[in-house]
Amino acid sequence: QVQLKESGGGLVQAGGSLRLSCAVSGRTFSVYAMGWFRQASGKERVFVAAISWNGGTTYYGDSVKGRFTISRDNAKNTVYLQMNSLKPEDTAVYYCAGRYGRAILTTNQEYTDWGQGAQVTVSS
Numbered sequence: 001q002v003q004l005k006e007s008g009g010g011l012v013q014a015g016g017s018l019r020l021s022c023a024v025s026g027r028t029f030s031v032y033a034m035g036w037f038r039q040a041s042g043k044e045r046v047f048v049a050a051i052s053w054n055g056g057t058t059y060y061g062d063s064v065k066g067r068f069t070i071s072r073d074n075a076k077n078t079v080y081l082q083m084n085s086l087k088p089e090d091t092a093v094y095y096c097a098g099r100y101g102r103a104i105l106t107t108n109q110e111y112t113d114w115g116q117g118a119q120v121t122v123s124s
Helices: none
Strands: 003-007 010-013 018-025 032-039 046-051 058-060 068-073 078-083 092-100 118-123
Touching: 003 092, 018 032, 018 092, 018 118, 032 068, 032 078, 046 068, 046 078, 058 068, 078 092
Parallel strands: 010 118
Antiparallel strands: 003 018, 018 078, 032 046, 032 092, 046 058, 068 078, 092 118
């Protein structure tokens, strides 16, 4: 059974940085598309970033382009989300998601596996 576990969340001041990690177990990670989503209190879960199975292709939501970077280390079965120039509106629970396959996926419905979420709070 596949498991995804996020880490690295926390409280940071506006303009600061955080790096989220998502460790995957129980799945052949090298053929596994990954993504990050976030859900602010009282709002829907929205797409943040996605990366293809080999890391060759990445895609970002408009609100994080130029500030966030998604990457993966297939040897460590881990995907990362480096978040720079954080803003208060980035405050949310961040979820990593995965699905077996080589495509890059950008919607909630396309992913089959989810982590439990990590809280990121950006103070002004």
